[in-house]
Amino acid sequence: MAARSLEIGAAGIRAARTIEIIRTERGLAQRQLADHVTALGHPMSNTMLSRIERAQRRCDVDDLVLIAEALLVSPLVLLQEPRAL
Structure with a gap:
């Protein structure tokens, strides 16, 4: 049986875009944010x-919570409609 691709829904798309926007606003490279998340134990x-x-890639709840912590925002912020850059 072939593995089924997991579709990313509207909330996942919003979170993805908001993570990128906040990361960019904070002047963080992807490597820096990933390092911050890793330092938090994930x-x-x-x-x-x-x-x-x-x-x-799906952003699971653990990813979401620790990315939010690394960005110093509430996980709820990442689920809201993103602002334009």
């Missing part, structure tokens, strides 16, 4: 973060 590579931001 290993993350810049490739993983890049895929999350491009909505090519």
